[in-house]
Amino acid sequence: MIFLGMSAGMVAALLGTTLVAVVFLYWLKPPPRRVVVPSTLLWDRLLKEKKRNTFLDRLRWLLSLLLALTIGLSVAAGVGRPELSSPSQDIRNIMVVIDNSATMATLTADGFTRWEHAVAHAGRFLRQGSASGKFLILDTSGQAPPGEPGDRRSALEVLTGLTVSLGGAPEFPDLPELDAEIFFISDGVMVDGAPPEATLISVFEPAHNVGITAFEIEALPSEPTRYHAFVQMKNASPVAKQVTLRLSGAVEGGIRDTLTLQADETQARFIDLSGFGRGPVRAVVTADADAFSADDYAYGFLPIRTQTRVALITPGSLYLENVLADEPRLSLEVIRPSQYNPSVSADVYIFDRFAPPQAPGGPSLLFLPPDAGWLSRTLDVVEVPEAPAWNPAHPVLRFVALEDLRIDRAARIGVPADRDAQASSAGEPGGGSVSEVVVGNRSLPLVLVSDQADRIVRVSFALEDSNFALQPGFPIFLANTLGWLMDEQVALARAPGRVEVPLPSAAVTDLEGNGVVAWPLSDRTVFQADQPGLYTVVAAGDRRLRVAVNLASVERSSVNDSGLASSEITAAGTTVLAGAEPGPSDELWIFLLLLALVLVVVEWVTYHRRVTV
Amino acid sequence: MSEKATLFDDEFLKKLEYLNLVSNHMIPGHMHGEHRAKKKTDSGIEFADYRQYVSGEDTKNVDWRTYLRLDKLILRLFEEDADLPIYIFFDASGSMDHGAPAKYDYARKIAAALCYVGLLNQDRVNLVGFADGIAHELSARRGKHQVWHAFRFLESAQPGGATSMEKAFKAFFSSRRRRGLVVVVSDFLDEEGFSRAFDMLRYFRQDLFAVHVYTTEEAHPDLPDEVLLEDAELGTSQRVRVTPALLEGYAEQFEEHCEEVGAYCRKNGWGYLRTTTDVPFEDLILQVFRQGRFLK
Numbered sequence: 001m002i003f004l005g006m007s008a009g010m011v012a013a014l015l016g017t018t019l020v021a022v023v024f025l026y027w028l029k030p031p032p033r034r035v036v037v038p039s040t041l042l043w044d045r046l047l048k049e050k051k052r053n054t055f056l057d058r059l060r061w062l063l064s065l066l067l068a069l070t071i072g073l074s075v076a077a078g079v080g081r082p083e084l085s086s087p088s089q090d091i092r093n094i095m096v097v098i099d100n101s102a103t104m105a106t107l108t109a110d111g112f113t114r115w116e117h118a119v120a121h122a123g124r125f126l127r128q129g130s131a132s133g134k135f136l137i138l139d140t141s142g143q144a145p146p147g148e149p150g151d152r153r154s155a156l157e158v159l160t161g162l163t164v165s166l167g168g169a170p171e172f173p174d175l176p177e178l179d180a181e182i183f184f185i186s187d188g189v190m191v192d193g194a195p196p197e198a199t200l201i202s203v204f205e206p207a208h209n210v211g212i213t214a215f216e217i218e219a220l221p222s223e224p225t226r227y228h229a230f231v232q233m234k235n236a237s238p239v240a241k242q243v244t245l246r247l248s249g250a251v252e253g254g255i256r257d258t259l260t261l262q263a264d265e266t267q268a269r270f271i272d273l274s275g276f277g278r279g280p281v282r283a284v285v286t287a288d289a290d291a292f293s294a295d296d297y298a299y300g301f302l303p304i305r306t307q308t309r310v311a312l313i314t315p316g317s318l319y320l321e322n323v324l325a326d327e328p329r330l331s332l333e334v335i336r337p338s339q340y341n342p343s344v345s346a347d348v349y350i351f352d353r354f355a356p357p358q359a360p361g362g363p364s365l366l367f368l369p370p371d372a373g374w375l376s377r378t379l380d381v382v383e384v385p386e387a388p389a390w391n392p393a394h395p396v397l398r399f400v401a402l403e404d405l406r407i408d409r410a411a412r413i414g415v416p417a418d419r420d421a422q423a424s425s426a427g428e429p430g431g432g433s434v435s436e437v438v439v440g441n442r443s444l445p446l447v448l449v450s451d452q453a454d455r456i457v458r459v460s461f462a463l464e465d466s467n468f469a470l471q472p473g474f475p476i477f478l479a480n481t482l483g484w485l486m487d488e489q490v491a492l493a494r495a496p497g498r499v500e501v502p503l504p505s506a507a508v509t510d511l512e513g514n515g516v517v518a519w520p521l522s523d524r525t526v527f528q529a530d531q532p533g534l535y536t537v538v539a540a541g542d543r544r545l546r547v548a549v550n551l552a553s554v555e556r557s558s559v560n561d562s563g564l565a566s567s568e569i570t571a572a573g574t575t576v577l578a579g580a581e582p583g584p585s586d587e588l589w590i591f592l593l594l595l596a597l598v599l600v601v602v603e604w605v606t607y608h609r610r611v612t613v
Numbered sequence: 614m615s616e617k618a619t620l621f622d623d624e625f626l627k628k629l630e631y632l633n634l635v636s637n638h639m640i641p642g643h644m645h646g647e648h649r650a651k652k653k654t655d656s657g658i659e660f661a662d663y664r665q666y667v668s669g670e671d672t673k674n675v676d677w678r679t680y681l682r683l684d685k686l687i688l689r690l691f692e693e694d695a696d697l698p699i700y701i702f703f704d705a706s707g708s709m710d711h712g713a714p715a716k717y718d719y720a721r722k723i724a725a726a727l728c729y730v731g732l733l734n735q736d737r738v739n740l741v742g743f744a745d746g747i748a749h750e751l752s753a754r755r756g757k758h759q760v761w762h763a764f765r766f767l768e769s770a771q772p773g774g775a776t777s778m779e780k781a782f783k784a785f786f787s788s789r790r791r792r793g794l795v796v797v798v799s800d801f802l803d804e805e806g807f808s809r810a811f812d813m814l815r816y817f818r819q820d821l822f823a824v825h826v827y828t829t830e831e832a833h834p835d836l837p838d839e840v841l842l843e844d845a846e847l848g849t850s851q852r853v854r855v856t857p858a859l860l861e862g863y864a865e866q867f868e869e870h871c872e873e874v875g876a877y878c879r880k881n882g883w884g885y886l887r888t889t890t891d892v893p894f895e896d897l898i899l900q901v902f903r904q905g906r907f908l909k
Contacts, residue, residue, distance in 0.1 A: 032839035032852055038708035038716070038831060039776075039802035040844040040851065042866045047853065050862070057854070609857075 011080035018076040022069050064612035067603045071596045078592035093134040093149065093180030096122045097198070100139045100162055101170035101190035102496075102556040107291040108205045115164045117203040118185040125183045126155050134180065138173045140191045141165035149178055166294050166530065166551055167497025188564035190555065202564040208237040210261060210287035211295025211557035215550055217273065217281060217302055217490050219398075219483075227276075227302055227490075231283055232268040235261035236558045241287040247271055249302060250279030261287075266554070276302050280511060280534045294496075295557045298550040299511070299534040301491035307331055308486060311360075313340050314352035319469035320367075323478055324350075330482070348485050353462055363455040363485035368411060368462040375458070376448075379412045388446050390439040395484045396449060396457060397438055400473035407468075410461035412444055451543070455485050491534060491546035499529045499547060503539035510535055620718060621725060621764045628895045629729045632902075661692040698739065698753065698793030699731045700785070700819070703767075704826075705742035705749060706776040707846035708802045712828030714890050717772045720798040720826050722894045727796055727901070728763045732756060737793075740766055743781030744774035750785075775846045776803045778810035786817045798824040800831075801874050802846075811877055822901065823878050825871060825887035832867050832889070834860065 006014075037043070050057075104115040126135055134149035137158040143165060144158050172193040175182065182198040194200060214232035235241045240262045248254035255271055273281065281300045290296060309331045312320055316336075324332045335344060337354040342361075349360040355369035371377050390402050416435060440446035440460075450456040463469040471477075483489070492501065501508075506525040508516040511534045518527035518537075529535060529549040537545040551557070606612040666675060666686035679687045703724040709717035724740060731738040735755060740763055742749030749770040751763060778799070795814055801807050801823075814821050836855045843850040853859070871887050878885035884904045888897050 030839075032841045033837050034841045034843060034850070035836060036711070036843045036845050037834070038711040038800060038845050040842055040847075040849065041802050041804060042863060042870060043842055043851070043853065046859070046862050046866050047851070050859065 006080050011077065011082070014076045014079065015073055018072045019069060022072040023065070026065050026068060060612055064603070064607075067599055067606075067612065071599045071603070074592040074596040074599070078589040078596070080589075082588045082592075093178055094125055094155075095136045095138070095149065095175060095178065095180045095182045096125050096155075096159075097138045097140070097173060097175075097182065097184045097194070098122050098159070098162065099170065099184070099186035099191050100141050100143065100164050102164065102166045102294060102551065102553075103187055103189040103292065103559045104203070105164045105166070105292060105294055106187070106207045106209065106559045108203075108207070113164075114187045114203040114205070118201075119159060119162070121185050121201050121203065122159055122183070123156065125181075126152055126159070134178060136176070136178070136180070137162070138175070139165075140170040140172060140186075141168050142173070144173075148176060149180070163530070165497060166532070166556070167495040167549075186564070187559075188562035189559060192563065200564070204562045204564045206238060207291035207559050208239070208241070208287070208289040209292040209295070209557060209559045210235045210237065210241050210243050210285055210290060211292065212283055212285055212298045212550070212552055213266065213295070213554045213557050214268070214552050215283050215298035215300060215548075216493065217300035219490075227273045227304055229271045229273055229281060229283065229300065230268065231271060231298075232266060232552075233259075233261065233285055234266040234554060234557050235263060235287070236292075236560055237287075237289075238263055238560065240265075244286045245269065246284045246286075247273075247276075247281060248284075249273070249281040250277035273302055278302055278304055292557070292559050294532065295551040295553070297532060298552055299491070299532060299548045301534060301546040301548060303483065303487075303489055304329070308482060309333070309345070309347045310350060310482070311335055311344050311346035311348070312350045312352065313337055313344075313354050313356075314350070315354070317352050317367075317463060319463050319474075320350065320352060320478075323469075323475050326475075327479070348482055359454065361454075365457045365459070365481055365485065367459045368465070369458065376413045376416060378460075379414055381409055382412050382444060383409050385410050385440075385444055385446070388440045388444075390447075391436070394436065394438045394449065395489060396447075396477065396480045398476075398480055400471075400477045400480065402439065402471070402473065405466065405468055405471060407446070407461050407466040409465050410444070410446055413448065413458070413460050415442060415445055415448065449484070455487075457481050457485065487544060489546070491548035493552075494529070494547050494549050495553065496529055496532060496549055496551060498526060499535070499549060500524050500526050501537045501545055501547060503537055503543055503545055506537045506539035506543075506545075508535055508537050620721060620768055625722065625725075629726055632726055632895055632898050633730055633733055659692045660689060662690045663687045664690055698737045698791045699727070700739045700741065700790070700793055700795045701727055701731075702741045702743055702778075702781065702785075702795065702797045702799070703770075704744075704776065704797075704799030704801075705770055705772045705774075706744040706802075707773050708776060708800055709826075710772040711845055712830060712890055716800055716826050716828060716890055719890045719894060720824075721767045721770070723798050723824055723826070723897060724796075725764060725767050726894065726898045728767075729760055730898075732759050732763065738763070741781065741785060742770045743776075743778065744772070745777045746780040747784050748774065777805055778803055778807060779805055779813060782810050782813045786813065786819070790817070790819075792818050793820070794822060795819045796822045796824065798826060800827050801825055801870070807874055808877060811881070815881060820883065821878065821881070822884035822904075823874060823886070824897070824901070825874055825885065827867075827871075827887070827889060829889050829891055833864055836860070 098118050100115065104113065104118060106114050108114060108117065122137065135152045135155035136149035137155045138144050139162050143162050170191045172184070172191055175195070182195070183201055184194040184198040185201040185203060187204040188202060189204070211234060212231060213234045214230065216230045217227055218230065220226045220228060229247060231245060233243060233245065235243065240260060243259050243261050245257045245259065246254060257269065259267060261267060279302060281302050282297060283300070284297045286296065307329060310324060311333050312324060313335045314320060314337075321334060324330055333346065340354070340356060342356065342358060345361070347362060349362055349364040351364060351366045351369055353368050353370070355366060355372040355375055357372055359374040366375070369375055385407055388402065388405065390397055392398070392400070415437065434452055435448060435450045437445040438447050438449055446460050448458045448460070450458070468474055500521065501524060503525055504523045505520045506518065508518040508525065508527045510516055516527050516529070516535060518525050525537060525539070527535070529547070532550050535547045535549060537547060603612060663676065664687070666688045670688065674689045676687045676689050679685065701724045703720045705717065709715070709720060728738050728740060732754060737753040737755050738759075739753045740751040741747055749766070751766040754763060778797070803810070811821065838855055840853050840855055841850050842853050875885045875887065886897065886900055886904070
């Protein structure tokens with residue numbers, strides 16, 4: 001017998017204490033009430049006859065004590081959750097590998113999930129082993145702590161701590177060397193590779209599911225200031241489904257669309273988000289009898305502002321003034337350098353061949369600025385530099401081609417020594433470096449971006465000294481730059497699970513503003529996102545990132561893509577039906593509790609009938 | 614404890630008057646001092662009967678006319694009035710001072726009532742309170758004027774001590790006493806038993822009327838599970854684990870005890886009445902009268 005609730009020593013101590021307490025209480029009787037009777041003459045006669053029954057009286061007393069002891073010890077032993085070993089079982093050691101990939105969260109017809117059935121099976125298999133055997137619980141997502149097989153209680157504790165993991169790359173774990181019966185409980189959708197000696201238990205049952213398999217908010221290539229949402233939906237059900245797609249954002253109302261998806265059909269929608277304001281966007285698909293909810297919704301972030309105040313300080317630039325004036329979401333104010341003063345207020349400052357002695361109160365775009373205290377010094381002037389290289393992955397250069405860029409002269413500026421100019425994490429905003437050369441190279445940076453509290457994009461040549469303003473990508477460059485300067489980025493797309501963001505020591509909050517536990521990892525921050533959602537990551541200097549954690553996976557939404565039937569012939573020749581309830585528990589506490597209850601009733605009846613004392 | 618001040622109050626006296634009237638009606642035509650214990654003797658005024666003369670007898674009552682006519686010696690007998698001695702024994706032991714109302718008060722009321730009727734009937738009435746011997750004694754009285762004396766005696770008699778009827782009867786009847794009616798009002802809870810005491814009465818050829826007094830609680834006690842029973846007379850105690858079976862056994866034991874006393878009396882032609890203190894004492898007295906032993 002083993003005890004699942006506490007150690008055997010503790011159970012023994014508890015039983016001993018209970019025994020002593022019951023016996024003590026039995027001996028500890030209150031003094032009898034004193035009653036004066038006219039004469040004890042008749043009582044004496046009666047009790048003389050009764051003395052012949054002393055043995056019976058003692059027997060009754062002992063019976064009563066025995067009942068009380070049995071009740072007390074039953075309850076005390078039940079607290080320890082004793083369990084009988086199964087002597088008939090020849091299985092000594094048990095290893096259970098349980099599939100906790102995303103599709104295990106699919107509901108079955110009885111209202112439970114595949115995962116809950118799997119846990120029930122696992123518990124049953126653990127109880128099949130002998131009490132002195134070794135037990136090990138492993139999972140396909142690496143949640144179970146690695147270790148050697150232990151006792152049953154430890155394995156059950158591990159089992160109760162496991163959950164379905166929506167993200168990651170589930171795989172069959174490496175098994176330790178142990179002569180044990182191996183059970184693999186799975187729905188057969190995402191994990192295979194079980195060794196042939198493992199007994200496969202299927203918890204698969206066909207289910208209905210319509211899910212979002214892709215969701216992305218992106219700017220229109222032709223018009224970077226406009227955004228649309230790309231939504232891909234899949235009907236993984238065996239029948240056609242009427243699907244309702246709803247997008248909701250910062251404005252009320254949102255967008256609603258209804259479509260019909262045939263069985264196993266995938267459809268995509270591009271949805272214009274012009275009517276949406278800046279903020280989170282939530283996409284939800286609903287369909288009848290949907291058994292898998294984790295892929296029914298997806299999150300994104302729409303970065304665009306409705307109005308951005310731009311102060312253009314220029315001695316006169318038709319290129320800039322015309323392009324910016326055509327942008328409807330900009331509120332442009334053109335200022336001559338002689339009129340500029342630090343009290344000018346704007347969301348973004350564009351300095352054309354001018355730089356104030358003090359940094360402005362916001363992000364800025366500079367074209368060939370003269371030397372100023374807050375800028376790198378100009379080293380010299382390079383005539384007709386060679387065709388530059390550029391980093392198309394950087395947000396300011398998305399959809400911008402510079403093959404035809406010609407520059408007559410450019411200023412050579414120094415890159416700050418503490419600022420690595422390598423675009424080591426191109427494509428990920430705010431990557432490891434603070435300053436980055438996105439056009440040119442380290443010896444001749446033509447466009448240098450600085451990702452600091454107030455972002456700076458510095459172009460080291462004048463538009464008048466190049467054909468940049470005549471390039472088709474110039475308006476896109478301006479739109480990208482304004483967006484990047486305003487921190488207008490779409491959210492990073494990540495899968496549920498462990499999420500890494502390229503910001504050091506950042507704080508993470510979810511959509512409701514609740515803090516999420518995060519820990520620094522070198523120059524990154526890591527947090528666990530078990531559920532889809534939109535997370536905001538804020539680092540020092542108010543550097544901000546948004547992370548959209550979405551299931552958005554065709555593989556995970558295909559809940560019926562299993563190699564298993566709903567009942568599977570196992571390697572051991574035993575048929576295990578999906579959703580089958582586990583057998584009766586071998587735990588004795590319920591029987592002990594019942595015994596105690598029955599004995600309490602017996603004691604009550606016998607006491608009132610004076611059979612016991 | 615007995616209610617000394619109010620034991621024989623006006624209400625009680627009214628009931629006694631009522632009982633006296635009732636007793637007169639129960640035996641119509643009886644006269645005080647005449648109806649009792651008439652015996653046929655050779656003295657007296659009223660002729661009663663004849664009987665054969667026995668040699669050696671006084672010849673003064675020989676009916677010579679009959680001798681002349683029949684040639685037989687016949688004696689004329691006359692009725693002689695003889696007052697009936699009534700010995701009223703009331704139990705004054707500690708066991709009687711129990712219950713509500715107390716058995717002792719009830720017993721004294723019975724004794725007082727019987728004494729009252731006896732005195733009004735011109736009988737000689739003795740009042741004896743007994744415990745472990747004679748505890749209180751009022752010597753023979755006769756006549757109505759002795760009623761208050763008897764009542765004062767009864768009121769002043771306090772209970773206490775163990776019970777020994779044998780000792781009491783022995784002490785009382787060892788001096789010369791006339792045959793009469795012995796009324797014993799008691800709970801008969803005597804450690805030595807009642808039979809030897811009753812045998813003594815039989816030896817002295819006394820007529821007995823036993824009134825067995827007890828309380829309902831005494832017959833059917835309601836006790837907790839664990840109890841320390843203390844004897845009111847002896848002061849001894851013992852721990853008893855009370856069960857329904859034990860209570861049942863006690864009730865049977867008590868019934869046996871009562872039956873034993875009653876059976877002994879009936880066997881000897883004596884009167885026996887048992888009563889609880891719940892019964893109004895005047896009802897009990899009427900039952901005594903109905904038995905016909907007290908009123909003749």
